[in-house]
Structures are given as C-alpha cells and as structure tokens.
Amino acid sequence: MLLPNFEYIEPTTLEEALRLLSDMGGNARVIAGGTDLLVRMKLKIEKPSQLISLRKVPGLNQVIKRETHGVSIGPAVTAADLARNEFIRDKFAPLATAAGKLGAPVIRNRATIGGNLVNGRPAADFPPACMVFDAILKLKSATNEREILVGEFFRGPGETIIEPNELLVGIFMETPAPWTGGSYIKLGARKALEISMVNVAVMLTLQEPLGPIVDVKIALGAVAPTPVRAFAAEQYLMGRHPSEKVFSEAGAIGVGMCHPITDHRGTMEYRCLMIETLTSRALNLAYQNALAWKP
Amino acid sequence: MNDFRVLNTRAPRVDAAAKATGQAKYADDFKMPGMLYAAILQSPVAHARILHIDTSKAKKLAGVENVVTSKEAGLIRYGVSPARYDETIFAHDKVRYVGDEIAAVAATSMEIAQEALSLIKVDYEEIPAVFDMFEATKDGAPQIHDEFPGNINAEVHQEFGDTEAALKSCDLVVDHTFLNKRQDAAFIEPHSCVAVFDHAGKLTLYTSTQVPHYVMRTVAMTLQIPVGNVRVIKPYVGGGFGPKCEATPLEMSCGLLSKITGKPVKMTYSREQVFLHSRARHQFYAEMSLGVMNDGTMVALKNKAVLDGGAYTSFGIATVYYSGSLLGGPYKLKAMKYDGHRAYTNKPACGAQRGHGGVAHRACFEQLIDMTAEKIGMDPVEMRLKNIMTAGDMTVNELDMSSLGMKECIEAIREGSDWNNKKGKLPKGKGIGMACGFFVSGAGYPIYRSDTYHSTVVIKMSEDGGVANLLTGSAEIGQGSDTAMAMIAAETLGIPLENVRVYSGDTDYSVDLGAYSSRQTLMTGHATKEAAEDLRDKIAGFLAEEMNVEKSGITFVDGIVKFDDAPGNFEKIRTSYIKEHRGWTDQPSGEFLTFREAARLAFLKGGTLVGTGKYKPHRLGGSYKGAAVGTSPAYGCSAQIVEVSVDLETGQITVDKMTDAHDCGLAINKMSVEGQMQGSLSMGLGECLFEEVKFDSRGRVLNPSLGEYKIPTALDMPNVRSIIVESNEPNGPYGAKEVGEGAIMPTIPAILNAIYDATGVRINELPVTSEKLFMALVEKNRIV
Numbered sequence A: 001m002l003l004p005n006f007e008y009i010e011p012t013t014l015e016e017a018l019r020l021l022s023d024m025g026g027n028a029r030v031i032a033g034g035t036d037l038l039v040r041m042k043l044k045i046e047k048p049s050q051l052i053s054l055r056k057v058p059g060l061n062q063v064i065k066r067e068t069h070g071v072s073i074g075p076a077v078t079a080a081d082l083a084r085n086e087f088i089r090d091k092f093a094p095l096a097t098a099a100g101k102l103g104a105p106v107i108r109n110r111a112t113i114g115g116n117l118v119n120g121r122p123a124a125d126f127p128p129a130c131m132v133f134d135a136i137l138k139l140k141s142a143t144n145e146r147e148i149l150v151g152e153f154f155r156g157p158g159e160t161i162i163e164p165n166e167l168l169v170g171i172f173m174e175t176p177a178p179w180t181g182g183s184y185i186k187l188g189a190r191k192a193l194e195i196s197m198v199n200v201a202v203m204l205t206l207q208e209p210l211g212p213i214v215d216v217k218i219a220l221g222a223v224a225p226t227p228v229r230a231f232a233a234e235q236y237l238m239g240r241h242p243s244e245k246v247f248s249e250a251g252a253i254g255v256g257m258c259h260p261i262t263d264h265r266g267t268m269e270y271r272c273l274m275i276e277t278l279t280s281r282a283l284n285l286a287y288q289n290a291l292a293w294k295p
Numbered sequence B: 001m002n003d004f005r006v007l008n009t010r011a012p013r014v015d016a017a018a019k020a021t022g023q024a025k026y027a028d029d030f031k032m033p034g035m036l037y038a039a040i041l042q043s044p045v046a047h048a049r050i051l052h053i054d055t056s057k058a059k060k061l062a063g064v065e066n067v068v069t070s071k072e073a074g075l076i077r078y079g080v081s082p083a084r085y086d087e088t089i090f091a092h093d094k095v096r097y098v099g100d101e102i103a104a105v106a107a108t109s110m111e112i113a114q115e116a117l118s119l120i121k122v123d124y125e126e127i128p129a130v131f132d133m134f135e136a137t138k139d140g141a142p143q144i145h146d147e148f149p150g151n152i153n154a155e156v157h158q159e160f161g162d163t164e165a166a167l168k169s170c171d172l173v174v175d176h177t178f179l180n181k182r183q184d185a186a187f188i189e190p191h192s193c194v195a196v197f198d199h200a201g202k203l204t205l206y207t208s209t210q211v212p213h214y215v216m217r218t219v220a221m222t223l224q225i226p227v228g229n230v231r232v233i234k235p236y237v238g239g240g241f242g243p244k245c246e247a248t249p250l251e252m253s254c255g256l257l258s259k260i261t262g263k264p265v266k267m268t269y270s271r272e273q274v275f276l277h278s279r280a281r282h283q284f285y286a287e288m289s290l291g292v293m294n295d296g297t298m299v300a301l302k303n304k305a306v307l308d309g310g311a312y313t314s315f316g317i318a319t320v321y322y323s324g325s326l327l328g329g330p331y332k333l334k335a336m337k338y339d340g341h342r343a344y345t346n347k348p349a350c351g352a353q354r355g356h357g358g359v360a361h362r363a364c365f366e367q368l369i370d371m372t373a374e375k376i377g378m379d380p381v382e383m384r385l386k387n388i389m390t391a392g393d394m395t396v397n398e399l400d401m402s403s404l405g406m407k408e409c410i411e412a413i414r415e416g417s418d419w420n421n422k423k424g425k426l427p428k429g430k431g432i433g434m435a436c437g438f439f440v441s442g443a444g445y446p447i448y449r450s451d452t453y454h455s456t457v458v459i460k461m462s463e464d465g466g467v468a469n470l471l472t473g474s475a476e477i478g479q480g481s482d483t484a485m486a487m488i489a490a491e492t493l494g495i496p497l498e499n500v501r502v503y504s505g506d507t508d509y510s511v512d513l514g515a516y517s518s519r520q521t522l523m524t525g526h527a528t529k530e531a532a533e534d535l536r537d538k539i540a541g542f543l544a545e546e547m548n549v550e551k552s553g554i555t556f557v558d559g560i561v562k563f564d565d566a567p568g569n570f571e572k573i574r575t576s577y578i579k580e581h582r583g584w585t586d587q588p589s590g591e592f593l594t595f596r597e598a599a600r601l602a603f604l605k606g607g608t609l610v611g612t613g614k615y616k617p618h619r620l621g622g623s624y625k626g627a628a629v630g631t632s633p634a635y636g637c638s639a640q641i642v643e644v645s646v647d648l649e650t651g652q653i654t655v656d657k658m659t660d661a662h663d664c665g666l667a668i669n670k671m672s673v674e675g676q677m678q679g680s681l682s683m684g685l686g687e688c689l690f691e692e693v694k695f696d697s698r699g700r701v702l703n704p705s706l707g708e709y710k711i712p713t714a715l716d717m718p719n720v721r722s723i724i725v726e727s728n729e730p731n732g733p734y735g736a737k738e739v740g741e742g743a744i745m746p747t748i749p750a751i752l753n754a755i756y757d758a759t760g761v762r763i764n765e766l767p768v769t770s771e772k773l774f775m776a777l778v779e780k781n782r783i784v
C-alpha cells in the first residue's frame, strides 16, 4: 500500500502552525504520531494535500504539573510517556493505565493523546480516562481560542467539534480530592494490540476512608457512537456507602446509558452484559485504590 | 549418551548473523537496472461473467510498459495436483472470487503501475454467488465451475474394517461435531518476486517460496518455456507455513511481463493481497462417532468432513484425504470409516497450512476422546495410554509407525505438568487438558506422478580443503533447514560446523521438492548424509592410496584424520602442504593430520572433489484408492497439556502454561526443535482463540490486515515447557524425523479440553472468543 502524494511541512512555532492551518483550509491535516492518519491515508480514506507536523512546535509534548491544582498535558505527549509518568500514575491512574494499554510498545512510542482525542473513535482508550477527570481541552486557531469540556468534544464516530483550522493545544485536569481512587479496564480479545470491545474508566472519591462516596465519575467507550458518561449510575452512587452490592447495581444502571452495536468484534447483547460486569469491577477497583490513597 | 560431535546439540543458526544485522536479502530487497514494477488487477466482485476488458487507457499512461490479460497469457490450465488443474493465469470468462486475477501491469514505478490498474476497464455481469460450504452443494446453488456439478471439488470415501458392525459391538458410542474457521498463515513476509528473462531465453525468478522445484515446473508449463530454461532462486524467506507451497499468479505474471518487455519485473503483494490470495487453512466441518468398550478400549471411528475450498483446488484434494487418513493413529482402532468432500465457494482458494488437513479433525477427535473418558469415568491420560500405538504398529489405514515415542511423550507431559496433582483438583475457573497427535515426515509421493528423487544434494570441497560447500535445492524458509543440513554434513564429514557452507533454494543446485509436509530434515537430510559419505569416501580413498594404508581404517572426526585411531605416518603430506602455503599464518599443526590437509591432497590427486547424494522413499502405503495420501517414511508425534484460567464473568481465557513433548527421532538441532514446537503452539493457540478470516455478505474479506486478523501477541503466549523425546527412526538420517507440523496437532484440543475442565462447557466452534464462551456459560447456567 502506498501513501498518496502530499506536501510535508514542519512549522517551528505555534503561530506558524496555526497560520498554515488557516491558510490551507480543509486540505491540510495535522500530523502528530501518524498512527491513525497514515493508516487512513494508505487506505485512501483521507487524501490531504499537506501534512502539518507538530514535531518541531515547542512545548506541545510536555506534561506540566501546574502551580495551582492540576496538570497540563500537551497534545503531542505520547502514550508511552503518559504510561510511565510518575505524577500521572499517582494522581490520574486511569489515564496512565489507558495509556499503557493502547496498542503495543511501538505504537505507544508514537501515538499521542491529542491524536487519540481528535480522532474521535468510540472505542479509543484515552477519551473515557479524560472524561472521568472532566478534562478541559484548549482549542486554538490563528484568530480564536476556546476551552471545551472533554464530554462535549465528541459528536459521533470519527467526529468531534474541532474545526479544520483549529489545533488542540492543551489538555487540563484538576488533581482529584483526597481519598480518590481510579481505575481503567479494557476488554478485548488479545492481551495487547486490541481495539476495545468495551472499556470503562472510573474515578471515585470517598468523604474519608470509611465514609460514603462524595464524588464519582464513570465513562464508557465502544458502547455508543461516542464515549459516554454513565450519569445515572453516578447519581445512584452519590452519598452511598461503597459495597459490592451498590457497585453491581450501578453497573446495571450503567447499561441503560449505552447503545452498543453488533459488529465483527462482538454483539450488542454481549457488550451490554460486559458493561454491567466491567463497570462494577472498575468501581470496586477504584474503591480499593481510594482506600490506599496517599497525599 | 551418544558420541555425536555436531548433531544433537544446541547450534546457533548459520543465518543468524545475516538476519540479525539486516544483511539477509529478501525478494523485495532486490533491485536491478531497468527493473519494472508490476501490479495485478483483482476482481472486486465475487462471481461474474467478464464481458469485456479494455486496457487501452492503461497502456497509454506514461511509464506503463505493458499490460497483460488472458489474451497474452493464454489459457493453459494449472494447479497444484495434475488431477485438478482448474486455474489459468488470468480469468477470462468468469471471475470466481473477490481477488481473482484479471490483468497485470508493468511500469517504471509502483505508483504508475497502481494508477494503471485503475485505468483498466472491465465490464462484469454479476451472477449469484455462494459463500457457504453447505449451501454450495445444495440443489440450485450457483455453479462455480462447469466441470464440477454441485460444486463438489473432490470427495473421498474410505472404510477400513466393518465400521457399522464394530460400532454395534461397542459398549458406548459418543458423537461430536466441530467447526473451525478459515485461517490465514500470517507469515511476516508477503509474497514477492523478481523475474528476469534474459537474452538467452532463460527465465530466472527470485521468489519468496517454499517450493522452488514446483514453481519452476508450473511456470515453465504455463509460460511455455523449456523447463531447463527456468531457474528459481529462493532468497531469504520470512515464513511460509504452507500457503507458499505453490506457484503464484505473481510469479507467472512477473515471468510473462519480463518475457515480453525483456526487463526485470518485480511485484510484491500487499498484506491485503496475501489474504485475497490465501491458499491457507480451510474451514472444516467434522462430524464423528467414537465407539469404545467400558474398559476404555477404542474400537471404531466414523468420521465425516466438509471442507470449504474456495474458488479453486490448490492443495484441496490432498487436504480432504488428510482429514481422514491422519486419524488412523496414534491409537489402535479396529475399524475406521471416512466420508469427506470439499466444496467450491466464491471465496479465495484454501490450500495447505501447517498440519495440513489434520488439525481440525484432530481437534474434534481428541475432544471426543475426553468426552468418552468422562462418560466411562476414566482419566483422559490413562485412556490414551491404554490405546496407544508403539513402534512397529501399522494403523488401520496402513500407515507404518516405524518409530513412535507416543507413550514416552504422554508420560513426559504427565510428569512435566504435574497432571496427577492437578486434574480434577483445580479451583473453579481453572482447568487442565491434554491431547495427542502425529504427522508425516514428508509425503511418501511427489505431487506429480513421478519416479523422481525427492532430493539430491551436491557437496563440493573448496580446493584448499577448508570448506565443504553444500548445494541443495531445498528451501530454508525460517525453519532452520540450512543449519540442519550443515550439521548433518559436518557430522558425516567429521569437521566442525563452521567449515560447511550451505547454498540452498536454487533449482540449479539440485532437485529438491521443497519445504512442505515436514520433509526436508528427513529427505534432504538423507541426501546430504549420502553426499557427505560419498565425499568422505573419496578423500579416504586418495589418502589410503598415498599412505598405503587400508581405507577402512581411516576416520574423520573434529576436523582431524585418524588411521586405525592413531596419528599415522603423514609427515610427507604435511610437509608438502606447508611448502605450498609458505608465508601463511594458519599452517596445520598438531599430532594428527587435519581434514584440510587430507582434502587438499585429494584435490591435488583428483581435481575438484564432489560428493553427491539422493533420496526417495521406499514404496509406501496400501493399495486402496487414495492410499498414497498420508504415507510417509516416518511419523513424528506429540502430546501436550495446557492449563487455562477462565474469567467466568467475562468469558476471557488466559492460557497459563503449556507442557509439550514431541518425538522427533533424533533432534538434529535441539534449539530448532524447540523453536518449531513453540511456534506450533503459538499458531494453534491463535487458531483456537482468535483467528478467523471474516467475509461480508458479498464475499469481501472484512479483516485483511494484521490489525484486525488477530494472531497471538507475546503477551498471549504462556511459558512453554518443551520436552524433546527421542526415538530412533530407522528410516531417518541419523534417526531423525519431523517436528514442524506434528507439534501443532494437539494444541487446539488440549486448550479446548482445558476450557471444558475449567467451565464444564464444550465449545465446538472456533475461535473461542470471550463472547462465545461467556454466552455458552450463560446458557449452561440457564439449563442447570
């Protein structure tokens, strides 16, 4: 399979990148790791005339602990970097786990979080993990700048609200409160190199070690045209004391939010059953991690 | 144990450095001055009449040198077995599957060749297609080949003993059915070929193949070039596993385009084209009944098979025979009946793949044995041991088990896996299972009817006496045959391994039928041994003459020569050797004459020294129809125990541990034997748990990539305990026989038996996805 012809440009400043994007209109594509884009180009699904590389744009590939509370992740940070980042592993465990389960080592060395989000696939690994932290995405064009909640970013399979002249320039997350634990579970056929049949991220905060749940977020992937939050299950859990029983009840409620499809990876029926099982499992796991919380 | 100096060790492969450093050249690495790039136009529809092909626009595109269709290529029919030649290089009247070849283009760049394909206009008249092997043979199904009414490509009916009567006499008869899925061999290197037709009218093909000899014959026949003018060279090959066992449209179109243009022509398949060309594992449906006595004695087996062949025959006739004949052992049976047929469907043709024809039916049979053992309350290991064949036994269908360490294999894995402390004692969700199998060490007969030698080998000494150059047409495809041949030659000549250099995979070197049916270690091995003996004998003859000693007292070992176990009086030979090499820093020394000096002497006396060897099996098999398929000079066998964990809430399966024992006769290279064992397990595990080539409703492959067609990753493979069992095979060189395919036989049923042990659920359709197992668990709990 051959790549179609294209022009390759490596801007060296953010301004230049943004200007190129707006000048070239819809014919240009941003390329980060290229693990999605180049595959689609080889399959002739996309034929951009220019590729604008983020490689030489400074500052986009860093994870920065903010002075206030939280973290700022550059869109060009790779899955490999996120999976081994100590701070992310400690405070944003679902994100680190999702990063470590994406593809295989060679893919993780190239695949970026920005590319994963903008690509907008319903089964992608990063979106649910970002959703449980209510990540804020910063989008920038040559003339404009806006911030958007990750939950409002996805529109449908492969569709997001980003405009052709916009660049995703940063992902911001607040550090969760004390006594928070998180988890991420991915169900696929193999133990690596898998596109999820179902994936679940959970973030759960206890009032105190033996106290009730004061905050919980559950996000699911591959179960609807976009990744979704299981709001009803979250609501059900708020204020309750954790137990296997309430977690499995929450799992059952979670299924209600989902509209999985039948495709060659799995049937709708199986996916629904797995949403229930994996949601309650992820909740249990997050709860164990919350109990083990350390400042 | 034995006094081998080279054999039976753990030898690093002779090609290790070339591969590890990237020096090894594969077909796609070849570039030649003026070389053209070719591409094939493949049908986008599954079944259609070709009304018209217009290549005029493509021909006009700048950079296009030639476009060929059936008009230029002709309509000579070819295939694997002369009994079913049902292909032409290009489709002319009809296309029969998505991917059927229609035309080929040669251009100055790959991009132009691709663009030219899009300019070829084909008018199709689509006709109804049939994709399902059961539907295909029903009345009124679309006809794929006029010559084969009812889409029956081949059928086999065999019976040994009176099966019905034998079953009636049994205490218990248990039935089972099984369905596998079409597999892809997923070799790392897609097919690739460079054809060079020179001014002398000679065609040279550099091609990624397992069978240079058969490719040479088929290409000579279809392109009408005298066979002596076709030379096939196999460079390094990145795996074959069966699908590269036949001439491809790629080789024939490159040859044709080179013949027409007079320029070198190269083509490489994309991964998608590998899936479209296929020739990999068939889909098999198996239906079986096993009759036993209450004490566990097996009596009779009834076996039915339906094979989904795809649109052409490929190896299919042999395949449908193998599904029956390879169940004759390794258990004693009084009667066996087999009825099988292979259906044509509008899908890519299936062919041979590791464990040819035997894997799915073995999987069904070995599950059936476990089911039977459970019903009569017998340990599955005991049940197998009770019925096992031993060396010298003949199967009910007249396959001669000239050596068979089956019992030793079973005992080795029982011990090695701690079976007795695990079977029936594992917690819920954990399971242990076992299975056995055997396979040929080379087919007893060539694919075309002939008295040809199956292998010849030439060993030519360098004039300085330092290097034995081994010339063979055999195919090193990653399995390690070059290393094995070098070891056999070194052992026989009595020289260190590094003094043998192997030149292989070239039809100009020698005749060799190639790397299929696990034949090279035994067959090329025999020819190599004979060639080395011939050479050794010649050197000994010259030495005896020179030193005036008895030839019979001369021995070669570790690169030195002994005369009746003593150094002998070789002063004169050494002196003249040293004189010949004045100023050299590697003069021979020591108390014994070196092999190098001896071989140099022989050269001085007799000129270039050449030893030749040849091999063909003795007459094998019974006299019934189809008796040839399944015959072999020797059979390798293996037994495996698999331990699994099943997540009962999701159906996910983790294979925790595999214990594998294989009888390969003498292990020429222990490291290669273990490599073959572990590779077989991984391929079996993939077929069992993940792999399936999927089609949409119009016959297009849904997952033609290694992203969506799932072979096991390193994380899916458990640790494997590989136990080599060595019997001494009387028909093998130094007692050696196969390991490359026999080792895959038990893997699938051992996993399935372990899953049953863990869950109480029998899955009779592959692959066992988490969904399939989970839904079966739900169903079982509903019934309970």
Ligand SMILES: Cc1cc2nc3c(=O)[nH]c(=O)nc-3n(C[C@H](O)[C@H](O)[C@H](O)COP(=O)(O)OP(=O)(O)OC[C@H]3O[C@@H](n4cnc5c(N)ncnc54)[C@H](O)[C@@H]3O)c2cc1C
Residues within 6 Å of the ligand: A029, A030, A031, A032, A033, A034, A035, A036, A037, A038, A039, A054, A075, A076, A101, A102, A103, A104, A107, A110, A111, A112, A113, A114, A115, A116, A117, A118, A119, A123, A124, A125, A126, A162, A166, A167, A168, A169, A193, A194, A195, A196, B707
């Ligand atoms: C073998 C293989 C396995 C894979 N396994 C997984 C898996 O397990 N899980 C999973 O989720 N994905 C998987 N993927 C998909 C892919 O690797 C990921 O989605 C990856 O994160 C994409 O990142 P990238 O940097 O390579 O994106 P690219 O391919 O460079 O870009 C993807 C898209 O995002 C756009 N884009 C990138 N960065 C920006 C930006 N900053 N602003 C605006 N637009 C931008 C590009 O224009 C393009 O449209 C796999 C891919 C392959 C080839």
